[in-house]
Structure formats: structure tokens, C-alpha cells
Amino acid sequence: MTRRLHILLVEDDGILGGAVVQRFELEGMATVWAKSCAEAARALAGGKFDFVLADIRLPDGSGETLFRQALPHLGETPIVFVTAFGEIEQAIRLMRAGADDYLTKPFDIDALVKYIGQRIVGRDAAGIAVVEEFGSSPAAAAFTENLKRAAASDLPILLTGETGSGKEVAARALHRLSPRGGRAFVSVDCGALAPDQMNVRLFGRAGIQLSSGETAGLLADCGDGTLFLDEVSALSPIVQAALLGVLENGAFRPVGGMQDKQFCGRVVAATNADLRERIAGRAFREDLYYRLAVIDLAIPPLRDRLGDIPALSGDFLAAAQERHGRQGLGLSDAASAALLRHDWPGNLRELRNRIERAVVLADAPEISADDLFPERRLNEPAPQDLKQARLDAERREIEFALAESHGKIGEAAKKLGVSRTTLWKKLKKPES
Numbered sequence: 001m002t003r004r005l006h007i008l009l010v011e012d013d014g015i016l017g018g019a020v021v022q023r024f025e026l027e028g029m030a031t032v033w034a035k036s037c038a039e040a041a042r043a044l045a046g047g048k049f050d051f052v053l054a055d056i057r058l059p060d061g062s063g064e065t066l067f068r069q070a071l072p073h074l075g076e077t078p079i080v081f082v083t084a085f086g087e088i089e090q091a092i093r094l095m096r097a098g099a100d101d102y103l104t105k106p107f108d109i110d111a112l113v114k115y116i117g118q119r120i121v122g123r124d125a126a127g128i129a130v131v132e133e134f135g136s137s138p139a140a141a142a143f144t145e146n147l148k149r150a151a152a153s154d155l156p157i158l159l160t161g162e163t164g165s166g167k168e169v170a171a172r173a174l175h176r177l178s179p180r181g182g183r184a185f186v187s188v189d190c191g192a193l194a195p196d197q198m199n200v201r202l203f204g205r206a207g208i209q210l211s212s213g214e215t216a217g218l219l220a221d222c223g224d225g226t227l228f229l230d231e232v233s234a235l236s237p238i239v240q241a242a243l244l245g246v247l248e249n250g251a252f253r254p255v256g257g258m259q260d261k262q263f264c265g266r267v268v269a270a271t272n273a274d275l276r277e278r279i280a281g282r283a284f285r286e287d288l289y290y291r292l293a294v295i296d297l298a299i300p301p302l303r304d305r306l307g308d309i310p311a312l313s314g315d316f317l318a319a320a321q322e323r324h325g326r327q328g329l330g331l332s333d334a335a336s337a338a339l340l341r342h343d344w345p346g347n348l349r350e351l352r353n354r355i356e357r358a359v360v361l362a363d364a365p366e367i368s369a370d371d372l373f374p375e376r377r378l379n380e381p382a383p384q385d386l387k388q389a390r391l392d393a394e395r396r397e398i399e400f401a402l403a404e405s406h407g408k409i410g411e412a413a414k415k416l417g418v419s420r421t422t423l424w425k426k427l428k429k430p431e432s
Contacts, residue, residue, distance in 0.1 A: 005029045005120060010040040010054035010066065011082070016105075020053070023109050028322070029116075037061040041069040050120050052079040053112075056090060056102075063094055078120075082107065092221060101184060118172065134166060135308025139300040150295045151177035156247060158232075158292045159270040161299030164349030167270035168230060170299060174268055175226040183225030186218050186265075191234030199239050199255055206257030219252050222265040232292065233273035233284060240285045247291040267292065302344040302351065309339050309351070316352045317367075320359040329359060331367050338369035398426060 007024055011017035012035045024031040032049070034040040037060045044052075052070065056063035063081050070079060078100040083091045091102035103112065134140045150157055151174045159167045168187065175185045193201055204217025218227060229235075235243065246252045247267065251260040269292045278284035302309070313331065321327055331339075344350055358371040397416065405411035413423040 005050045005116070006048065007031045007116070008034065008040065008043055008049040008052045008054075010034045010037075010052065010058065012036065012055065012059055020109065023113070027113055035059075037066045037069060040066055044070055049077055051116050052077060054079065054081050056081045056083040056094075063090055067094055067099060080115075088216075092216065092223070100182075134170075134299075135305055135312055137305035137307040139305040140308055143297065143300055146297055147174060148177060150174060150297060152179075153295070154179075154266055155294040156267045156269070156292050157295045157297060158275075158289075159268065159297050159299060160275075161270075161272060162301050162345075162347055163272050164347035165272075165299045165301055166348045167272075167299060168228065169348075170297070171226070171228045171230075171268045171270060175228075178226070178266070180225050180266060183265075184221065184223055185226050185228065186222040187228040187230060188218055189230045190239075191231045195236035195238060198235065199242065202239065203242060203252050204254040204257075206254040217252075217254060219246065219263050219265070220261060222263075224264040226266050226268055229267065229269040231271055231273075232269040233271040233275060233278055237285070240288050244285060244288045244291060247288070302347045306340055310336065312348070312351060313339055313355060316355040317359065320356045323356075324359055326359055328365060329362060329367055330365065332369070334369045335367050335372055338372060342373070394426070398423070 005028075007029045009017060009020055009024070009031055011020065011033070017033055017035070021031050021033050032043050034043050035058075037058050040052075040054065043049075054063065054066055054070075058066065063083070067079070080100055081091050081094055081102045082105060083102055084105055088102070088104065091099075094102070101115075134144055147170060157174060159170050161167050161170075171187070172185060175181060188198075188201065190198065200217070202218050204220055229243075242252065246263050250263050252263055253260050275284050275289050275293075279286045279289060313336075317329065317331065321329055339351075346353070354372050355367075357374075358367045361374075362368070362371045398412070401412040401415045402409075405415065409423060409427075410420050413420045416423065
């Protein structure tokens with residue numbers, strides 16, 4: 001983040017509100033804390049906010065009351081509601097009316113901080129966000145143009161690319177730049193749950209509230225927004241068949257239900273697997289592949305767009321310094337050269353992670369190549385003169401023991417486990 005963000009928190013719980021405000025302030029966010037709908041309305045009317053986080057139940061009204069009062073003042077400002085399990089239906093209604101998202105209590109504050117950053121960067125950058133996120137090299141520019149054209153359509157999209165290449169970043173950009181950009185963006189990792197759990201997670205379970213608090217399933221939660229299926233290759237055959245029905249008929253049936261429900265959203269899927277190879281091995285349905293890959297966008301790996309590394313590394317470095325309160329760090333010439341020589345098997349994620357770690361651990365004003373690639377130290381050769389290295393280490397131990405003993409030879413010898421005579425000889429005539 002390149003500027004201080006202004007957050008409006010609407011929460012009447014003093015303990016929860018205080019904890020959230022404290023965390024936001026630690027992240028460098030200027031936070032206004034309103035404890036009622038009326039206070040929130042006054043705050044919105046009197047100032048401009050980057051993000052609004054609001055409880056769905058307040059002393060003088062509901063989330064719907066607050067949303068109606070907030071709408072004239074929100075503009076492009078994202079608003080996310082916090083709800084208890086029993087109030088999720090209202091949260092979903094709010095999303096369908098134009099709210100950006102909802103969280104269920106208790107929520108992960110780390111994930112929330114990350115989410116706020118992603119949403120605000122996307123909003124501020126508007127139509128050029130994808131260029132900033134992927135770079136401006138010929139390969140990145142071609143991908144960006146294809147992504148923008150795809151965003152304007154309403155067809156299913158398959159994003160392919162190596163691990164860490166930015167598939168979720170691209171999916172969020174697609175959503176943000178599409179006509180559905182003001183609606184919900186619902187993401188699920190298809191490999192994170194067992195097949196039966198994924199079936200319920202996507203389609204919901206009729207008449208039974210899940211332990212996670214969701215009854216409707218992600219397809220219902222999505223509404224007319226975007227459903228992002230990350231690592232879609234991991235879906236089981238049963239879930240693949242059900243998903244095919246959604247794409248063909250625009251309808252789905254909750255687990256254990258008797259009636260179909262309509263799906264009005266857009267599906268964006270992603271994978272780092274070779275789906276054609278999976279199809280040949282009968283692990284993935286060919287008909288589902290063609291439904292998902294109406295538009296197939298391949299994200300170029302970082303090693304094919306090395307020209308983007310200087311700008312991307314500069315952005316990651318600036319963001320990491322701000323997060324960790326370490327200003328004035330730069331990359332040495334050797335570090336910059338090392339970035340260009342590396343093969344980047346982990347792509348953008350690896351670049352970001354290496355710079356983040358270097359910012360935290362660097363002990364000089366300039367980040368060195370070794371700070372970025374500390375594993376190289378494991379490949380350094382052992383000292384050629386092992387005898388001298390042993391003598392140097394022995395001398396350091398003797399000096400330390402003497403310092404602890406205030407120069408008393410006998411006491412130092414006892415600490416070192418040698419005789420007074422041996423220690424005296426080593427001091428007077430060290431081995432050579």
C-alpha cells in the first residue's frame with residue numbers, strides 16, 4: 001500500500017471493536033469506529049473511506065438499514081458485513097443488493113487485513129490494475145489484453161499457469177473489470193476438501209445447517225457474482241458431473257434436496273495441471289473441460305517475462321517495507337542481477353516471498369543476493385585451511401573464558417576443561 005488507508009468500522013461490541021481497531025492501527029490504517037447506524041451514517045456523510053466493515057446487527061437497526069443509509073456515500077468503497085451464523089441469509093441478501101462480501105464470527109483478522117489490501121489496490125488502480133499486477137513485458141501485455149477482453153464477456157473462463165503465477169490475482173482482476181465487479185467474488189480451493197465435503201460446500205445441503213454456518217452452498221452465496229474454482233482438476237468425478245449440470249442448465253440441486261435452484265453467476269476456473277492429460281487418463285471429464293474452457297487464458301511464467309522483474313520487485317519491496325516498518329532499503333546491483341538469473345519455479349509468489357523475507361532479515365541498507373537466496377550459503381565450500389579454522393575457533397573460546405574469569409588463568413582453564421599449564425602454553429605459543 002502506498003498511502004494510509006481510511007477504514008470505517010461499525011461495531012457495537014466494545015471488546016471485538018477495540019481489538020479490530022487496534023490491529024488496523026498497527027497496520028497503519030486510520031480507523032473511525034462507529035457503534036450504531038446513526039454514527040456510521042454521520043461518518044460516511046462527513047468523510048471519504050477506503051473500506052467499510054460493519055456488523056449486521058446494531059442497536060438502532062440491521063445491516064439492511066445501514067446499507068440503505070450508506071449507499072449514497074459509498075461510491076466505489078467496498079463494504080463487508082460481519083454476521084453470526086444465524087444471520088447469514090440477511091448477509092447474502094445484502095450481497096445480492098450490492099454489498100461486497102460478508103464474514104462470519106469469529107473471523108481471521110490476518111486474512112481480513114490481506115483482503116482489504118487486495119480490494120483497495122484493485123479499486124484504486126481500476127482498469128490498469130492488471131498491468132500493475134502482471135507487468136508490461138510483451139508476454140504480460142498480451143495476457144493483459146486478452147484478460148481485459150475476456151472480462152467484458154460473460155463466458156466461463158479457464159486460467160492455466162504454473163504454481164505461483166498469479167491465477168487467483170487474474171481471477172479477481174477478471175471479476176473486478178467485468179460487469180459483475182460490484183457483486184460477490186466467491187473463491188474455493190477444490191483440492192482442500194474431501195469429495196463429499198466439496199459437494200456440500202459447493203451445492204449446499206437441504207434443510208441442514210452446516211458446522212461452518214453455511215446452508216445454501218457457495219453457488220447460492222455467489223448470487224450473480226463470480227465463482228472462482230481454484231485447482232479445478234482436483235474435483236472428484238461426482239462433483240465434476242454436478243458442476244457440468246450447472247454449466248449446461250444453469251441449475252443445481254442441494255445435497256439431499258428435491259428441487260433445483262438457479263445459478264446466475266459466472267464461473268472462472270483455474271489449474272496448474274494439464275487437463276488434456278487428465279482427460280486422457282480418465283481423471284477429468286472432457287465435456288466439463290470444454291464447458292469450463294470456453295475462453296482459455298494461459299498466464300506466462302515469470303521466467304518468460306524477465307523484463308517485468310525490476311518493476312515487480314520494486315513494488316514488492318516497497319510494500320514489504322511499509323508492512324514491516326523498514327524504510328530506506330534497496331537492492332544491491334548483485335541482488336538485482338541475481339533476480340534476473342534465477343529460474344523462478346515459484347513465479348510471482350516466490351519473488352514476493354523472497355523479497356518479504358529479505359526485508360525482514362536484512363541487516364544492511366542494501367539487500368544482497370544472499371539475503372534473497374540464503375540457501376546459496378549451503379553451497380559455500382568449507383574453509384581450505386581447516387587447521388587454521390580450528391585454531392581461530394579455539395582462540396575465540398579462550399578469549400571468551402578469560403573475559404568471563406576476569407583474566408584469571410586458573411578459573412578460565414577450569415571453564416575450558418584443560419590444565420592451567422596447557423592454557424598458559426596456548427596463550428604464550430599458539431600452534432602454527
